[in-house]
Amino acid sequence: MTPPNITPPNPTPRNVADDSAQDARDEMRDELHVSEEFLAKYNRPGPRYTSYPTAPIWNDSFGPNDLERVHEAADRAQSPVSLYMHIPFCESLCLFCACNVIIQKNKAVALPYLDVLKQEVQRVSRSVSRQRPVVQFHWGGGTPTYLTPPQIEDLFGTTRELFTFAPDAEVGIEVDPRVTSREHLEVLRKLGFNRLSMGVQDFHPEVQQAINRIQPFELTRDLIAAARELGFDSINVDLIYGLPYQSAERFAKTVDQIISLAPDRIALFSYAHVPWLKKQQGSFAAHLPEGMQKFEIFRTGLSKFLGAGYLYIGMDHFAKPGDELAVAQRNRTLHRNFQGYTTKAGADLYGMGITAISGIQNAYAQNHRDIPSWQAAVAERGIATMRGYQLSVDDRLRRAVISRLLCHTVIFKDEIFREFGIDFDIYFADAREKLAGAREDGLLTENADEIRATWLGRIFIRNLAMAFDPYLEKQQLDAKPLFSKTL
Numbered sequence: 001m002t003p004p005n006i007t008p009p010n011p012t013p014r015n016v017a018d019d020s021a022q023d024a025r026d027e028m029r030d031e032l033h034v035s036e037e038f039l040a041k042y043n044r045p046g047p048r049y050t051s052y053p054t055a056p057i058w059n060d061s062f063g064p065n066d067l068e069r070v071h072e073a074a075d076r077a078q079s080p081v082s083l084y085m086h087i088p089f090c091e092s093l094c095l096f097c098a099c100n101v102i103i104q105k106n107k108a109v110a111l112p113y114l115d116v117l118k119q120e121v122q123r124v125s126r127s128v129s130r131q132r133p134v135v136q137f138h139w140g141g142g143t144p145t146y147l148t149p150p151q152i153e154d155l156f157g158t159t160r161e162l163f164t165f166a167p168d169a170e171v172g173i174e175v176d177p178r179v180t181s182r183e184h185l186e187v188l189r190k191l192g193f194n195r196l197s198m199g200v201q202d203f204h205p206e207v208q209q210a211i212n213r214i215q216p217f218e219l220t221r222d223l224i225a226a227a228r229e230l231g232f233d234s235i236n237v238d239l240i241y242g243l244p245y246q247s248a249e250r251f252a253k254t255v256d257q258i259i260s261l262a263p264d265r266i267a268l269f270s271y272a273h274v275p276w277l278k279k280q281q282g283s284f285a286a287h288l289p290e291g292m293q294k295f296e297i298f299r300t301g302l303s304k305f306l307g308a309g310y311l312y313i314g315m316d317h318f319a320k321p322g323d324e325l326a327v328a329q330r331n332r333t334l335h336r337n338f339q340g341y342t343t344k345a346g347a348d349l350y351g352m353g354i355t356a357i358s359g360i361q362n363a364y365a366q367n368h369r370d371i372p373s374w375q376a377a378v379a380e381r382g383i384a385t386m387r388g389y390q391l392s393v394d395d396r397l398r399r400a401v402i403s404r405l406l407c408h409t410v411i412f413k414d415e416i417f418r419e420f421g422i423d424f425d426i427y428f429a430d431a432r433e434k435l436a437g438a439r440e441d442g443l444l445t446e447n448a449d450e451i452r453a454t455w456l457g458r459i460f461i462r463n464l465a466m467a468f469d470p471y472l473e474k475q476q477l478d479a480k481p482l483f484s485k486t487l
């Protein structure tokens with residue numbers, strides 16, 4: 001067998017194209033020409049809608065008692081379970097990063113964190129009866145492979161003993177190729193992890209220098225080769241467009257290199273510039289591609305990934321046509337939660353670790369953001385809710401509409417009528433009015449039966465979803481900026 005750390009798994013792009021990809025490519029070429037005025041109108045701050053209502057609406061009147069009540073309701077409903085574990089640590093800071101991270105070279109900090117996390121896992125497991133299958137288990141961060149392989153085994157082992165995993169559970173982890181060894185991958189695979197998501201961002205040396213993330217192509221290539229050899233089912237790669245010193249030509253090379261590695265999925269995130277939250281982003285602010293330049297970088301990525309046969313799932317995500325995300329989109333069973341798109345509809349999500357978010361029944365809850373508060377709350381009662389939200393009927397209705405738009409790119413009005421008993425056109429008269437300009441600008445079509453995003457509308461889908469979000473008006477009046485821009 002070829003040593004995995006020497007040869008790329010598949011040096012030439014795999015041809016995964018089918019007719020629908022070809023059609024999409026042709027349509028996209030026709031539609032994706034925009035003017036500066038268009039960008040000035042639509043490239044404005046807006047949520048990513050990993051939840052509705054969005055996190056700034058949640059509040060601290062929802063606490064641990066409320067979450068316990070929601071836990072009980074979920075257990076009565078015997079819903080399937082999705083578990084999320086947050087490992088906040090990284091060895092060094094990537095200057096673009098907007099995630100909630102703790103930079104710590106000294107790995108001893110992980111030990112007390114893991115002790116508290118295991119207590120939280122114990123407590124959550126008491127609320128989840130053993131008949132309920134865990135269909136999804138995801139480790140995110142930060143960088144979960146900051147942990148040593150024995151630490152990973154220990155945390156995984158504790159969790160596996162306390163919950164019932166479905167035989168076909170999706171078990172995924174975010175890995176940073178710069179700190180992930182072959183031993184890490186071997187242990188992960190042995191434990192049952194079947195999905196990897198790895199950060200790349202951009203391969204250009206000047207970009208890497210500016211963001212303080214030196215990650216040679218060969219390192220990423222070899223890690224993907226090792227993961228394939230070990231039998232991981234699905235490999236995702238994260239890229240970002242809009243980073244300092246990027247240009248369309250430079251990014252084209254990164255995209256070609258990624259295509260040569262043939263990952264199953266690609267997340268092509270828009271760089272979120274939020275210097276009011278992450279001061280270090282100011283270091284390169286003068287070198288960021290903006291407006292049309294940023295759009296051209298995105299369009300280069302989009303065009304090349306479609307050309308290589310990937311399908312655009314929406315909101316920055318691409319997948320091969322045979323990937324279950326693409327299949328779920330075709331079957332209209334795709335859903336969205338805090339980890340992005342998922343095929344596991346109907347599962348209740350239990351988040352553990354600092355900042356972790358739970359989405360259970362019709363409520364959201366977020367854990368304390370700093371280790372001391374989280375640790376104290378876990379020690380006191382096992383539940384570390386800092387804030388949360390119980391959805392009203394109107395929230396649930398709007399969540400269903402926004403979710404359909406983001407996942408299926410079409411809202412069938414009679415589906416909403418059947419689920420909620422409302423006349424769509426009357427109930428959403430104001431939202432339809434707000435969408436009039438987008439209709440004229442070619443972002444959507446509407447008739448008596450449906451509202452459907454066009455190709456251009458799929459790229460600016462956040463703008464369309466915003467029309468259904470009544471909380472935005474008040475949020476936009478607040479002096480403090482909350483969201484990054486939609487492009």
Ligand SMILES: C[S@@+](CC[C@H](N)C(=O)[O-])C[C@H]1O[C@@H](n2cnc3c(N)ncnc32)[C@H](O)[C@@H]1O
Binds near residue numbers: 174199239240269273
């Ligand atoms: C938790 S990290 C991924 C795992 C690992 N820490 C790594 O960096 O390889 C999740 C992803 O969020 C994305 N991300 C972080 N900050 C971002 C920002 N400001 N704008 C857009 N995407 C961002 C990056 O693509 C990153 O890979």
Ligand code: SF4
Binds near residue numbers: 090142143
């Ligand atoms: S991008 Fe990943 S490795 Fe870099 S600071 Fe953020 S979470 Fe850590």
